[in-house]
Amino acid sequence: MNLRSAPQRGVNFDYIMWLYTRLSALAMYLLGFIGITGALIMGARQQMSLPDLMRWAFTPEVTHVLNTNVANIDAWKTLFWQLMGSLLVVVAGAHGYHGLLNVLDDYVKSAGWREFLRYFTIALWLVMSVIAVYVIFTS
Amino acid sequence: MALKRDVSLKDALRYQGKGPMLTYILHRIGGLGIVIFVSLHVLAGFMLNQPWGSSAGIFIDSIYEYWVFQIFIFFCVIFHMINGLRITILDLWPKLIEYQREAIWLEWVVFLPVYGIAVYTIVQNALGG
Numbered sequence: 001m002n003l004r005s006a007p008q009r010g011v012n013f014d015y016i017m018w019l020y021t022r023l024s025a026l027a028m029y030l031l032g033f034i035g036i037t038g039a040l041i042m043g044a045r046q047q048m049s050l051p052d053l054m055r056w057a058f059t060p061e062v063t064h065v066l067n068t069n070v071a072n073i074d075a076w077k078t079l080f081w082q083l084m085g086s087l088l089v090v091v092a093g094a095h096g097y098h099g100l101l102n103v104l105d106d107y108v109k110s111a112g113w114r115e116f117l118r119y120f121t122i123a124l125w126l127v128m129s130v131i132a133v134y135v136i137f138t139s
Numbered sequence: 140m141a142l143k144r145d146v147s148l149k150d151a152l153r154y155q156g157k158g159p160m161l162t163y164i165l166h167r168i169g170g171l172g173i174v175i176f177v178s179l180h181v182l183a184g185f186m187l188n189q190p191w192g193s194s195a196g197i198f199i200d201s202i203y204e205y206w207v208f209q210i211f212i213f214f215c216v217i218f219h220m221i222n223g224l225r226i227t228i229l230d231l232w233p234k235l236i237e238y239q240r241e242a243i244w245l246e247w248v249v250f251l252p253v254y255g256i257a258v259y260t261i262v263q264n265a266l267g268g
Contacts, residue, residue, distance in 0.1 A: 022227045096174040135184040
């Protein structure tokens with residue numbers, strides 16, 4: 001039988017990430033709402049289909065409007081939208097990779113491996129965030 | 140206090156968790172699907188702009204442009220979003236936990252038509268509009 005300690009009470013990594021997971025979910029709803037609102041202001045109602053609008057809302061990144069009827073993409077690739085897209089991908093990345101860690105944590109028995117996976121997922125999040133922000137700013 | 144591990148697959152499948160257990164499993168499957176999809180999408184976006192990797196980027200893009208994959212990823216995204224909102228609301232306002240089962244029914248009431256419309260649209264497009 002494999003045993004491991006129950007999570008400790010108080011403010012620690014697990015508690016902070018538990019709270020972060022919930023708050024980042026709400027933040028992603030807010031960021032998606034800002035994306036939809038901005039797109040509608042920029043003319044999405046006439047120039048985009050609903051799936052394209054959803055795609056933009058999930059990540060406001062200029063390549064997501066290239067296959068639409070948007071005639072002039074200048075307004076869709078401003079610094080504001082690049083920062084919004086970057087913020088979304090970094091926040092969502094931390095949410096997602098921590099979720100991945102949670103799942104792995106339930107199936108990996110060795111405490112050493114669980115410790116390794118904790119740092120590995122943080123490293124993975126950092127690397128993927130840098131790549132994603134690079135893609136957003138160079139598209 | 141310690142947590143017991145090593146539950147066999149047979150025991151796991153016999154566990155009568157019902158509605159809440161189903162949403163727990165589907166939330167995990169949905170979350171993993173999104174993490175894998177978004178990671179691939181970011182890597183494909185990066186490779187498309189590199190002289191050494193554009194063909195690999197195009198190949199990865201072709202995977203999630205396939206309609207069967209879209210049906211899967213739409214399930215992951217829509218279910219994870221709706222179920223995640225339920226979890227967040229119940230966790231941040233614990234007094235509402237009493238209504239967990241009602242919240243899960245409400246969740247399915249929202250999910251099924253939204254996902255149904257998405258699947259209908261995807262299949263209609265796949266069959267040529």
